[in-house]
Amino acid sequence: MKELFHLEPARSSLLNRLWELQHQHGFISDHDITQIAAELQISSVEVEGVVSFYHFFHRQPSGKYTIYLDDSIIAGYKGYHRILEAFERETGTTLGSVDRTGTFGLFRTPCIGLSDQSPAALINFRPFTQLNVIKVKDIIQQLRSGADIDQLYQLPPSNVCNTPYSAMNIFFRSYTPGSAVRELAKCQPDDVIRFLRETNLSGRGGAFYPTWKKWEACRSYQADHKFIVCNADEGEPGTFKDRVLLQDLPGLLIEGMIISAFAVGAQYGIIYLRGEYGWLQDQIQKTIDDFNELGLLGSNISGIKGFNFQVRIQLGAGAYVCGEETAMLESMEGHRDEPRTKWFYPVEKGYLQYPTIVNNVETLCAAARIVELGVAEYNKAGLPGSPGTKLISVSGDCNKPGVYELPWGITVAELLELCNAVDPNFIQVSGPSGECISISEKFRRISMLDLLGKPDLRCGGSFMIFNKDREIIDILLNFASFFKQESCGICTPCRSGNFIIERKLEKLKNKLARQVDIDDIVNWGHIIRSTSRCGLGKTSCNSLVMAMQKFGGYFDTLIDKKENGQIAGFNMDEALADYEQYKS
């Protein structure tokens, strides 16, 4: 574990401390908590509050081998239940518990960023993908007989699907360390910001906020220190493009951070890596070390006098809301990751109240490529007004799941064709917090031009394809449960509203609902969206409300459409079947 920067207070090491204990003992004991509290001179309950926020920290032993099974909807359709059963049988545990000997602990976790290789699980935070019942049996038997876990898994393939457009690739082209950073010697910080403006680079974490505006704002604040934070939390289910960048091009990412530091005048960089990607940590750390050796990090970088910048990794511990930038800052400061109010933006008062840039992995990589290739070259790909390419994680009912690099402007139909989708019907774009589209919208273009009022589809980075046999209500219910569990719990509409919505959907699934329930969902979705504090609550009901509108015919089959007061879910024949067997 890399040391903190000298200006970071001890409390910022809380997450690292907790990870150490979790790894050492498999749980964090009362004694540990009291001790940490004493060291940090805070009350124990504050430490407990942090521990209990993250689902990778346990207060009871979690087994010598801790298994986290991905319970995303994609995994659900790829055999999650069979795999779960196999794990339970082989390990002698039930979900959410540890077996009697304390060897195996079995837990579920939302999407672990391996939807292209689903069903997947993490065992002691190592990835095991493409699981099947035989594989599970084999893994558990080997572990039981003392095999070294590191011999049992391979790093998952990055699954970059080449596209016919590879001539125009921006990200997945050959990469030489330092080629972007060396360009900095020729320009001024303002030039970098101008490049970003001329390429319309906007936030690839999903919010599409113009990157140049963010950097310029941060640059304008005077402060002793500034921070660049790379958001590598990629918690949005079905999204795994950042995983592939981190795996294949960690150097490009770090160059993006260096460029950002150059532009805004920052000295420190932190990569906030989601706990689920812990297996990538060593490799990224090695790249950082190499960069230090190459003089690409450290002092007077690339020969630029006075340009000093260092990078460290911070490992998250399992909480989707950490991806929200202000929650991430709280998390790094050793607090519960509750998003801040928008009283200040991070560019003004961010990490430790210093001006801070938070950017997504892909945004930073794109920035590096822009500086390396030049504006003109970058703008060749894509559409006027929406230049460049986009990485899209494709998963679900298609034959070629993986990461696609696509020029902006491609249509949904073309993408479905490329990935060999099978009978697509319902497509979830940009993850559960994004939007859903029906196959009838397949001629929509994927681009950022929707901001200009075009009917285009902005895609944050994922495409989950569901065929026509998939029950839409199951998909929506999975999303609703996800939001319910991942809400930070601090504001009323999101904490309570998402719970209420989940209940309603259960009612709908069980066919106990009526038209008023559907109307309620739409109305309440609007309330939750309008009153929530952060992006989680503001987006959690988006797809749901859209689905109600776009798939009205489907939902009609779930309710008492005739309004004659009969509940659709009750089936007399089924209810009597048990008794009918006594008919002599």
Added chain:
Amino acid sequence: MGEMVNIKIDGKSFTVPEGQNLVAAAKNNGIFIPSLCYFEHIDPPLGTCRTCTCKTDGKFQPACTMEVYDGLTVEVNTPELLDMRKSLVEMMFSEGNHFCPSCEKSGNCDLQHMAYELGIRVTRFEHLFKDRLIDYRPERIIMEHNRCIKCKRCVEDVLTDDGKKVFTYQGRGNETFVGIDYQEEKKLTEEQAIAAMELCPTGAIIVRGVSMAQPFGEREFDIHSEQKNFSRRFPKSNKPAGMEKKVLATASLAGCFGCHMSMLDIDTELLDLVELITFNKSPLTDIKKFTGRCHIGLIEGGCCNAENIETLKEFRNMCDILVSVGECAVWGGLPAMRNTIPLSECLEEAYLNCATSEQGANLVPYHEDLPKLLDKIYPCHEIVKIDHFIPGCPPSASHIWKSVKHLLWGEEYSILYSEFKYD
């Protein structure tokens, strides 16, 4: 601050100091923006409850995290915003367990006050039945988690003399609760503990021994109701001329007839009752068949067999308003104990394997004249649309009667502490 700026609230112009908090700015000018978590001296504001949501320059924003600036346009009391606020407070009620009649804070509670202010009678949301505790471990206080609305005031503002937090949230999502540091809590002085209780906008933080002057059941509103003569609202002598008699039907499905007994418990007032309503199908009158449409149907019991289902559906067809009366109708009640056991096991235990049955000669009864058993007990609302629910086992006579009167004639009602039969 210092400069004065012009802002508009609901169309009216005001001049206020620049940078002032919007909630305060509005208040100073006589406009009330509801707020539950806002506390002037906590900076930055907490922004957790969201009840202060307004539209500022066309965007939904909580007013308490807004500083006013020149030209700001605010909408506070549009129907949409009023409804949103109401729904947020309703969410707090459906998530917690707010039983005001037995709450120490009642009458002095921001949440309760807000609910009255917004005109909340019932919540539009189903109750969520969160399993929450009452924590008696702290020395000075009792934490009634059922009432906490997670406003975060106590977390930010209750500190010991050496600056350590006494309260911090634990868990996340809908499992979030206020954790207490028992060691630090001990160090609070009596005054500090009382300050914590007063700072809490609800009755979640209760200081031992100082919270209530009058025990439950002896307080003013436990004993007296505005409706002293509730059942004599339409005495025989001055019954409004031409008042239509309402038609009522009742049924007992898989219930014990206890709810029907409770209906009869209104005693002599039954005599008044017949002036106001007539019975149609009902075991009380032994009318077996519907002869016409009814205004209201009262259902006791859930559905355990095919005949229950048929009866219930018939009631739905014949009654304008259908009410589930009592726990069995509402969620299955006692008969639903068999829902955890397969039907075959129940029947075989009862007819084949039981100690009193004759060896070999046993049969599970099955005959076309016998009602067929369902695989489990169904609450009424899983079979047909139910308009209202009266919980209780059985609900007290006056509770049923007040509810029915309310449904039929729109009469306002309140239920006394002594009339609850929920526990």
